[in-house]
Amino acid sequence: MQVSHSRDIANFYVVGINYKKTDAAIRGLFAINPSQYEQLLSHGKSAQLNDLFVLSTCNRTEVYGFADHAHDFMALLCKETNGDLEQFKQIAYSKSGEDAIRHLYQVGTGLDSQILGDYEIVGQIRNAAKFAKQHQSLGGFLERLVNSVVQVSKLIKNETSLSSGTVSVAFAAVRLLENRVPGIKDKKIVLLGVGKIGRNTAKNMVDYLGTSNITLVNRTAAAAEEFASAHGLQHAPIEELDPVLQAADVVLVATNSPQPTVLARHFENTSPKFVIDLSIPFNVEEKVRDLDHVELVNVDELSKVQDETLQMRQHEVPKAISMIDEHMQEFLYWYRMRKHAVVLKAVKDKLTEIHSKEIQQQKNSAGFQLEDIEEVSSRIIQKMINLMAGKVRRDTEKSDQYIALINDIFEAGVNQE
Template structure:
């Protein structure tokens, strides 16, 4: 059963800081390697969510231990450290956890609307590597629909609801004349892109230089927003000349150090990366402020109480979508029986004596096809309502189909010798 074998194991901000989470962050190459390993073990449905606040692996596997070993085989951290800090959930609890994460209820900043986009990318990557089966795809799509409904129908995502926006709030509190400051933004992925737009929209920043390992990607965003770019090789000189440096890359180690910043004057450095991409010793530089994602998550937000008040509404919406998914899953379990019943009806339909009787009654092929469709539709309705056991519903469908086509009456009239099927019903015992 897929639900019983659906597991999730991971670590997040609740028990670990950025230094620990960084040890278990997964880059693109590591993710690809993990998926290849999983397929080698016969696992065909799993994905990994690795963000600044969490690293979690979701999959349909025989045991949680297998997921743990797969994840730690491609990360820098020690597996025993991971086990001591990790949480795991299975079955229904794992599904509920997935929905809570996708909807921002489990985020470091309540209502974080960026997390669902990160999950979509993680699932898309796994699907491209043939590691998402029908169950996990349906579950993911339902979680995404739930997240959208909560965003549209509640105020859970009101106010500061992402790390990218928390960075903007932090700058508002600690700097004046922000629009006149010189910014360097390193990393133009989703978080970097969102942060850049926020700098322009909310702070009126004009002097922003984008730096990315792929300069072409940075130039696309720079053209879109009317900004400047510099090659990655000029990161140190650009950062040294800037007032504010924001780093949002997925580099596995720091890319900016104290010795890279030689000029005098106040400097604010914001590290949105996990693992850390700005060395902690930068704090020892005079007039320097360095903050990371954990620091930003503690930022006081006037809308937090409002968002907390929206949690019951969000949970009600989640329950509704969970019920919808459960119904789909129950029907999916019945598919083999429905297929078997349809095949049995087709076999009867193609039987020579049945065809001769239908010809005598002038029943055309379209009428026969419609009769089969009606029988299968009624079977699906009965199984969905769980009025009968699958075996009973299957046999009753065959019985009703034969009765509705009036085989027994014509068979007797023409001396075929078949039993009169409406005199004694077929056994309702499942086979």
Template sequence: MHISQFYIAGINYKKTDASVRGLFAVNNDHYASVLQKAPDYFLDQLFILSTCNRTEIYGIAPCADSLVHLLCSETEGSVETFKELAYIKQGEEAIEHLFNVASGLDSQILGDYEIVGQIKQATRFAKEHGFVGAFLERMVNTVLQSSKAVKGQTALSGGTVSVSFAAIQFLMDNVTNVANKKILLLGTGKIGRNTCKNLVDYLHTTNITLINRTPDKAVELADELGLQYASFEDADKYIAEADIIIVATNAEQPVIMKADLESSNTKILIDLSIPNNIDPLAKELAHITLVNVDDLSKINDATLQKRQAEVPKAKAIIAEHIDEFTEWYSMRKNVPVLKAVKQKLQDMHACNLFMAMHPNLGENYTHHASSDSIQKVINNMALKMRQQRKPGCNYIEAINDFITSRVH
């Protein structure tokens, strides 16, 4: 493959609101179906990153259209809508985009580090289904190393700004006596878990009930933090009683409808899900305050301003890791050449030419010494290839001439 065959096609918060992004959201069932269909589109290396802020499909493809049509075949949005709103990047530009995404440079809230876990989960799922080869695996590993370096060497992810914390910030700014309010958290996946811990740590409240469709996660988190949990079947009762409801589920349709809230008390509802898991029409009710991830991203404070100053440092770190990856890719193309040279040298040894080139080895020359000498030659050639990787260099051409020459 050539690096120009690597594409990313995606939509994100920059051109689409939460309702449109929801049309192209991919859960695990969709993801499995996409991977099952992938060979029909001549695709064998790909992964999908679907979060509250973006849906992106990355892959080695004959053209970007194959990725777009595959993705849209398993989502509610059309190919036409996707193409109208999407960004498509190829080759080195696509690689740089993934590095930026993983470091939080492209996040709706600058420096949001939750994206790293989502990338790991997305690529793990694809790998389990056999769609991550050497190229994607090496690239993602380098991306994660780069992201870790950015987090450790800059303050880009410093402070306490993320989607899950933005929900807490909203409550601190808009609710008095939060500790006296009944809080219901629906969904205890990664985002829900982070939000729950932030509720306890920053609002100093344990008046929280957890509900999850599969109860194990809710029970475990409730026990860990000293909270209450309830079964999914009793959700209506707790929705009616709660003063604050935070939804971090991964359902394809809203789990709370406008009709569920028409006769309720005054409530604040925060929807952290994509697609919307709270009916957007609930906003029409005078006693309901409803905010979603797009509303939360508008929270701007001193922490974000400090993060902006760290962007140049982050970009410099990313550039170093991109160079590291592209060098690996360039050298990987030379592996067949090196193997051929090794075989050539072994053929020469079989014809006793290798002995003639090393007269000091004498009668004590052994097969083991020969193998070691050959490997040293190969290692030296690999080093030369790295050093001579520039326009006008005939090093590789000379090696190919050597390989094709006859052994006498």
């Protein structure tokens, strides 16, 4: 299906919200889960918006792609989420063209993250683009741009210290447990949800806290069992969630449910708990915060966890920006050359058409001989000159520009002064 809007870079947009202007509760209203994402892409195609992808994380929800107006993406996103379009317009940001491109580079390299240098975000971008491509909603421009962002992100991670220390929500959770829960190695820990954030959190607890006293609970039991077996942990079926939570000292929730999965009733008449909700939207019921014996921390509070490497990471920002500038210029050069290639191919096709017609006309003439080919070539050249001259005559205001350009392209060497 052909889209109505231009694929010119001016029609490339990003619209979204992030942690800078909205808290986690509001971001949860506009978060996109996989089923909503699939529906959004389907509705996008119906509206001739079939070159886009959606980035939805605990810190942001953003739509990148080509459209006539930023509003097209705002309406598409709000149609699939629990948020209100008018509310979204008030809190959302919108960028277009090179500003939108630069924004994706900054997001993908952790410069725009709530935790500076976040190295998980680039994987989330890659997965979001892959999902869109699998549903035939990712064009060549976006795929090339995402690949460039992934490349510069790896370069920055390997050649700077931007991603040292506490640079992810999963690792921030571990640092918080280390500082706030005495004797963490001896505590009973329950991790609900073994998606990417859950798995990373579990690995960090094993590696940095030196504990394996972790019980995994997941809606798909096989996923929890497989991960637990590979890392020497325990697992329990979702049907045993109530007693498992009651027995726990620490609960980490990394599920991807549209509704809370951990409720206040799970902690009635239990021992004290330390609960971390890593989910957007929140998957721990807000009433849990009212329980005197339970301490609840969400992703916004967690993202305030800093460490001694923060100042060093901030010093690496100029170096990272310089690397982004270099890769962005390479991408924009590719884009311009891609546009030129289309024009040059069209010119080649036009010249081939003139050549073929002239040759065919002469072949159809009586008495055409092979030695007449020089005369035929002369006629072809003259027709090409006539095409250019005709354009110059019709557009007198730009005639000097056209002549100067032709002189330059063919290196004629004529002094026009």
